[in-house]
Amino acid sequence: MLLLAQRFRTIAPSQTGRRLITTTLWSVVAEGLSRGLLLLSMVVVARTLGTESYGEFGMVRSTISVFATLGGMGLGLTANRFVAQYRDKDKQYSGHIIGSSYLIATASGVFVGLAVLLGARQLAAGALHAPQLVNSFRISALLLLLSAINGAQIGILQGLEAYGRLALGSLIQGVSALIFLVAGSHFYGVQGAVGGLLVYTCAGALIFHGLIRRELRRQEIPVIYTDFAATLPIFWKFSLPVMLAGIAIAPLKWLAETMLVRKVGFAELGIFAASMTVATVLNTLVGTLNAPLISLAANVDGAPNTRKMQYVNLYGSWYMMVLLALPIVVFPRLASLPFGDKYATTQFYAVTLLLSLYCALMMYYQGVMRLVALNGSMWFGFYTNLLEGASLLLGFFLFADRGAAGLALAYVFSYIVRVLASMPHLFGTKIIPARLLFDKYFILSLALLSALVAFQVRALP
Numbered sequence: 001m002l003l004l005a006q007r008f009r010t011i012a013p014s015q016t017g018r019r020l021i022t023t024t025l026w027s028v029v030a031e032g033l034s035r036g037l038l039l040l041s042m043v044v045v046a047r048t049l050g051t052e053s054y055g056e057f058g059m060v061r062s063t064i065s066v067f068a069t070l071g072g073m074g075l076g077l078t079a080n081r082f083v084a085q086y087r088d089k090d091k092q093y094s095g096h097i098i099g100s101s102y103l104i105a106t107a108s109g110v111f112v113g114l115a116v117l118l119g120a121r122q123l124a125a126g127a128l129h130a131p132q133l134v135n136s137f138r139i140s141a142l143l144l145l146l147s148a149i150n151g152a153q154i155g156i157l158q159g160l161e162a163y164g165r166l167a168l169g170s171l172i173q174g175v176s177a178l179i180f181l182v183a184g185s186h187f188y189g190v191q192g193a194v195g196g197l198l199v200y201t202c203a204g205a206l207i208f209h210g211l212i213r214r215e216l217r218r219q220e221i222p223v224i225y226t227d228f229a230a231t232l233p234i235f236w237k238f239s240l241p242v243m244l245a246g247i248a249i250a251p252l253k254w255l256a257e258t259m260l261v262r263k264v265g266f267a268e269l270g271i272f273a274a275s276m277t278v279a280t281v282l283n284t285l286v287g288t289l290n291a292p293l294i295s296l297a298a299n300v301d302g303a304p305n306t307r308k309m310q311y312v313n314l315y316g317s318w319y320m321m322v323l324l325a326l327p328i329v330v331f332p333r334l335a336s337l338p339f340g341d342k343y344a345t346t347q348f349y350a351v352t353l354l355l356s357l358y359c360a361l362m363m364y365y366q367g368v369m370r371l372v373a374l375n376g377s378m379w380f381g382f383y384t385n386l387l388e389g390a391s392l393l394l395g396f397f398l399f400a401d402r403g404a405a406g407l408a409l410a411y412v413f414s415y416i417v418r419v420l421a422s423m424p425h426l427f428g429t430k431i432i433p434a435r436l437l438f439d440k441y442f443i444l445s446l447a448l449l450s451a452l453v454a455f456q457v458r459a460l461p
Helices: 002-011 015-072 075-086 091-127 131-159 163-219 232-264 266-287 290-299 307-330 332-336 346-374 379-402 404-429 440-459
Strands: none
Touching: 015 091, 015 131, 015 163, 015 232, 015 266, 075 091, 075 131, 075 232, 091 131, 091 163, 091 232, 131 163, 232 266, 232 379, 232 404, 266 307, 266 346, 266 404, 307 332, 307 346, 307 440, 332 346, 346 379, 346 404, 346 440, 379 404
């Protein structure tokens, strides 16, 4: 942590450093408002629904996320990366990217939305043996269309470095989540909670559309919907592998959760979903560093390859996650306080501890993928995601008798496999120098965190 601070202080006085500080602070505000209010809503929904119904809601959300990965087409990351790269030196081409992002998001959103609408009964009654969820899946169809557009919009604003506008939109969207998710779950149960997600996503799509138009006028960037062929190489080489990377893992995670439900029921999935909400809070707080680093490094010539910027890119998320996760790892009972007595169980604490370690490994790998993304090798993410998904299923088969804790353990196992399997490629391509990849402070902090999590899990009654 001290070394990271020293690295950060050396770049802070520069123009790049000042931009990094400014964009990161605005990103923290934007993500904190949107995700923070959404996650607060999820905590209230979990308390309102209880473990069984919250498990059902979690299953609907997991299913939506599988189709949302296909509908999103990797457009958020693509827009962030390439709008940032071209917005100053080629405004016309940047406008082509923005227009194409909107068109692809709409088309893919319609496609996956129709697929879910037509297959709602088969998903609920056939795959999950839960016919009571049919209407919830039907509501999700429109949600998927809006979600695809919403993801592209956020990437566009990030690429424009319009984090102030993003924060404003996130506030409005977050407030809508707090109102409609909580009210929907209170009055209409699982179906109402899904309806609340729909209102949340719709509010974001509307407000972000208006904010993007204002920011484009300010930066004098036109939105061009014609001549899609001009941007096809970017979407083929970057968006497609990003989308496939998500598709490679999302269905396998869904399958693991489906197997958990069939083996031990929705209550265990409710415990897992609540613990994952805690993990998502940590990921959200740390993830605020991701978008500014990508857009900044893409916009500043030579920035991705400087040693100082590489160190912050690779380890910034890791050290932030370790710092934020420590209180929960040391005092796991803190995690159950927002959810109430129904979740104050040994199983919940074990799952939360294991997912904290999983999140830490994820943040380390997020740093790896930032550097990979900036060097354009996005197919690497597809292959490693596929390996992670296969390892997750294998891990769940090994630990299935532990229920929700077994699934959490499988998540940790899958990421360990992914990290280890990635090393030969990273060494061979030299995207990340070996001395940086195996930084001694990182190895020491990883060993200490892993040992602490293992000790705490074993010490649970």
